[in-house]
Amino acid sequence: MSWHREASEIELRKQLSKQQGGEESIAIHHRKGRLTIRERIDELVTLGSFEEHGEGAGFAEKDDSGAIAEFTPANYVIGFGEVEGRRVAVGGEDFTLKGGSPNGAGLRKSVYAEELAVQFKVPLIRILEGGGGSVAGSGPRPTTVGSPVFAEPRFKIIADAMNQVPVVSAAMGPVAGFPAGRLVASHFSVMVKNTSQVMVGGPALVERALGVSLTKEELGGWKVHTRSGIVDNAADTEVDALAQVRQFLSYLPQNVWQLPDRLSSSDDPNRVEESLIDIVPRDGRVPFDMRALVALVVDVDSFFEIAPDYGHGQIIGLARLDGAAVGVIANDCRHFAGAMTSEGSQKAKRLMELCDTFHLPIVNFMDEPGFMIGPDAENSACIRYGMSAVAAAVQSTVPWANIAIHKSFGVASAAHFAPNTYKLAWPSWEMGALPVEGGVAVAFHREIAAAEDPLAKRRELEEKLMQNRSPFPMMESFAVHELIDPRQTRSKLCRWIDWVQPLLEELKGPITWGMRP
Structure with a gap:
């Protein structure tokens, strides 16, 4: 007796799972301007590289003859794929089935996503669109019901993943409950403008509990959460969101036991930008464009900004110097004169923790007037969050370079220096208490x-x-390593990035506490 009948059923289940929630449900999804989870994965990974895990997971209803009469797939898709030649684990909810609210097998597969990434030490990409638990239950029979949402291993593996591999999340539609928790438990997150919303509980739940009537967009749209800090970046389209995911990952290693790839660069490490000599006005009350300054120093078109609409006084992101990935922190004097607010402190701290976790050197462009003052600053606990950023800086383990551009006043300046920081200063530098x-x-x-x-x-x-x-007495006393012509900044930093490569090799592996949500 052969096993042809069972083998045929396995293949049939796989084929039925590809039908997702059915033609009508998929058509409704497309009319809303959204791709399905399988279409998103195809857009993200190299064509033909996706290897799905658990294709046949789901619930089958059988007729009297034992043949499958109806099949409900697990509403979470997970597997391996390749992004720019690198293996990644990718998974996401299938919104065409129960609006992405997990059925039993779907819930188990979503937990398996973190397990897969940690086990094989590869980046994890979550493509999120769905709700949390439902009072209607998670499946048509007890055997399809997963373990409780509060099960300890489920949350431990989320934390472990953030400490070992790059974790990136993209919100493509409504994201509520546990998926919203997963979104923020990431090293980078992005949401699509006007089609995605992120919230703990949806409008119906909010109105029932609090008597407040809001739309999904008013409650958790991109304008809300790029400013709240819940989500890092916004994207114009789903394709844009996935492109941002790929770009972010290009700066990071596969895991904490490896270093990021150093790309070959056609940008001359000794490039001189004449405009740097007068980019900072002599009148300290006149603002200047710090983003333009950063772009002139790092490799051309390499600066990838993170959270541009949150913590406006601080600028953070990733970039390259002579092909090597670095983290960037800078002050934006066009907002609060660049002062460190509670939100800005948290933003800078997250970048420090990201770089510490994955052993990226940090380049700090300092124009720090101090911690923000006034009633808003006091009500938002500015000094507490500011000192948290200072603690993260002084406990950082990766190499830092600090370029004193304009101001460095007060205790907040300590958030711009790690132990053994390479200190450069421009003639425009002012310092003091x-x-x-x-x-x-x-x-x-x-x-x-x-x-x-x-x-x-x-x-x-x-x-x-x-x-x-004047910064000249600081140079005379060797309080800075070098006082430099601003036009020399790129060449100095590109030489420094060569110096620190052997140090980075010694840092590989997990740190005690990596980046937390």
Whole structure:
């Protein structure tokens, strides 16, 4: 007796799983402008490289003869694929089945996604569109019901994955409950404008519990969560979102036991940009474009910004120097003069933790006026989050280079230096405990108040102290390694990136606590 009948059933189940929620459900999904999970995977990975795991998982109803009469696939698709020649684990909910709310096998497969990535030490890409648990249950019979959502191994493997392999999540439609938790438990996240929303509970649940009526977009759309910090970036389309996923991964290694690939670069490491000599105005009250400055220093078109709409006083991202991947932190003086806010502190800290986890050197372009002051800063616990960023910096294990561009005042400056930081400074650098403009009013308030013309006296004192803010004494005392012509910044950093390569080799492996959500 052969096993042809069983083999045929296995193949039939696989074919039926490809039908997902059926033609009508798929058509409705397409009319909403969204791809199915299988179409998204095809768009993400190299054509023909996807190797699915658990194709036949699901629930089959059989007729009296034992033949399959109806088959409901697991509504989570998982497998291996290749992205730019690298193996990745990729998975996501099938929204055409129960709106992505997990059925039993689907829930088990979603947990297996992290297990697969950790076991084989490959990046994990989640393509999210679905809800959490449902009061209707997760399957038509008890055997299809998974373990409780609070099961310890489920959450431990999520944390373990973040400590060992790159984890990236893309929200392609409504994402609620546990999938929303998975979204934030990532090293990078992106959502599609106007078609994806992220929330703990949807509008119906919010209205029932709180009496507040909101649309999905008002509750958790891209304008809400790129500003809240829940999601890093927004994308115009699903194709754009997946392109951002690929670009982010290009800067990271396969896992913490490896280093990122150093790409061959056609950009001259000794390239000189004349515009850097006057990019910082002599009048310190006039803002300048820090993003343009960063772009002129790093390899051409290599800067990938993360969370541009959150923590506006800080700029973070990934870039390359002579082909080598680096993390970038910078101040944006066009927002709060670049001051460190509570949100900006958390944003900078996340970049530090990302780079520590995957052993990327950090380049810090400093224009730091200090921690933000005022009632909003106090109400948002600015100093607590600021000191958390300082702690992350001083405990960082990767090489840092700091370029003192303009200002470095107060305790917040400590968030720009790790142990053994390579310190460069521009002639435009000013430093001290407080900015002169505010410090004079505090330190000399009696003298100013007693003057015949208090305003003139304050200006006199400010001008006198400003003359003492020259960076040349810092160079003379070797308080910085080098005071440089701004046009030399790229060549100096490209040489530094060569120096640190042997140090990075020694750091490979997991750190005690990696990046957390």
